[in-house]
Amino acid sequence: MEDKKVIFSGIQPTGTFTLGNYIGAIRNWGSLQEEYNCIYCVVNMHAITVKQEPSKLRKNTLDAYALLMACGIDPEKSILFIQSHVKTHAELSWLLSCSTQFGELSRMTQFKDKSRRHPDDINAGLFTYPVLMAADILAYNADLVPVGIDQKQHLELARNIAQRFNQRYGELFTVPEAYIPEVGAKVMSLQEPSKKMSKSDENPNACILILDDKDTIIRKFKRAVTDSEAEICYREGKDGINNLMTIYSSVTGKNFDEITSEFSGKGYGDFKLAVGEAVADHLAPIREKFAQFSSDKEYLKKCYTEGAEKALAYSQRIVSKAYRKVGFVDKK
Numbered sequence: 001m002e003d004k005k006v007i008f009s010g011i012q013p014t015g016t017f018t019l020g021n022y023i024g025a026i027r028n029w030g031s032l033q034e035e036y037n038c039i040y041c042v043v044n045m046h047a048i049t050v051k052q053e054p055s056k057l058r059k060n061t062l063d064a065y066a067l068l069m070a071c072g073i074d075p076e077k078s079i080l081f082i083q084s085h086v087k088t089h090a091e092l093s094w095l096l097s098c099s100t101q102f103g104e105l106s107r108m109t110q111f112k113d114k115s116r117r118h119p120d121d122i123n124a125g126l127f128t129y130p131v132l133m134a135a136d137i138l139a140y141n142a143d144l145v146p147v148g149i150d151q152k153q154h155l156e157l158a159r160n161i162a163q164r165f166n167q168r169y170g171e172l173f174t175v176p177e178a179y180i181p182e183v184g185a186k187v188m189s190l191q192e193p194s195k196k197m198s199k200s201d202e203n204p205n206a207c208i209l210i211l212d213d214k215d216t217i218i219r220k221f222k223r224a225v226t227d228s229e230a231e232i233c234y235r236e237g238k239d240g241i242n243n244l245m246t247i248y249s250s251v252t253g254k255n256f257d258e259i260t261s262e263f264s265g266k267g268y269g270d271f272k273l274a275v276g277e278a279v280a281d282h283l284a285p286i287r288e289k290f291a292q293f294s295s296d297k298e299y300l301k302k303c304y305t306e307g308a309e310k311a312l313a314y315s316q317r318i319v320s321k322a323y324r325k326v327g328f329v330d331k332k
């Protein structure tokens with residue numbers, strides 16, 4: 001790979017990607033491919049921190065891979081792979097867990113939130129999830145990590161772990177920076193706009209899935225929760241409208257002032273319809289490409305197999321150095 005800065009990011013195959021995943025993260029992944037060495041992965045090992053049905057996880061993983069390609073990630077330009085195919089992630093995760101404090105992990109809001117949502121399965125993997133995420137990133141010495149704002153806390157922990165390891169054992173890991181979009185870093189639920197839009201939300205009207213058809217998208221936007229005023233402007237206390245403005249701005253490129261003037265004198269119904277149409281038009285090519293990629297199983301297999309080989313070769317060099325630094329004996 002050329003001598004450019006390194007980008008790493010991943011997404012869980014816990015369901016079809018939402019508009020939040022797309023605007024907050026994946027959309028940027030594609031546009032960064034020319035300028036950086038990009039490494040992207042479907043993080044199926046993270047997904048099992050919450051109960052998954054095995055056959056569904058398998059299907060979701062392959063669909064997620066095809067969907068990333070449909071969103072513009074080109075396996076010729078980026079290293080695109082499935083996390084469980086590359087053993088260095090788990091190996092480095094163990095090393096890093098011995099440089100991570102229990103107290104640090106206890107402060108992670110995602111752990112607290114997911115423990116509340118799944119009280120019958122507060123497993124150790126859910127607790128150590130951020131260590132595996134740190135390993136994903138540090139195994140490639142990534143400079144930048146494009147994520148939505150919900151992952152900022154985990155990324156800060158990854159930075160602390162890298163610094164601690166470097167201090168303890170000598171310089172090895174690059175301390176990564178978050179790359180968070182200015183607009184759309186946190187797309188909110190359409191039904192509870194104070195809450196993040198999530199793949200695993202049980203209310204299907206709360207999130208737009210990027211494979212939803214046009215009618216479904218428009219119907220979900222029409223039902224979006226707003227407020228009792230009739231003014232389309234971005235202001236504190238107008239969570240629902242702020243969210244719709246953010247989404248509209250992200251897919252049209254218009255800023256908030258332009259949106260306010262475009263809809264001055266119009267009602268929420270007109271605005272919701274316009275947002276729905278703009279989103280549906282924006283996502284239509286992705287649905288078409290997904291249909292193509294996901295039906296060509298041989299091509300998909302070739303891509304993820306080659307992706308895993310490249311990822312292993314890349315990360316193995318860094319993880320072997322980490323093994324040596326902590327004092328593990330060389331095999332040969």
Ligand code: AQP
Pocket residue numbers: 010011012013014018020021022023024025026146147148149150151184185186187188196197198199200201
């Ligand atoms: N609502 C969101 N707005 C902006 N960005 C978001 N991301 C997630 N939700 C939003 C970003 O998408 C990337 C991949 O996320 P993930 O698959 O690792 O898991 P997550 O953050 O837990 O996303 P979900 O959709 O909420 O998944 P579930 O429901 O399975 O927990 C990340 O960069 C994330 O910031």
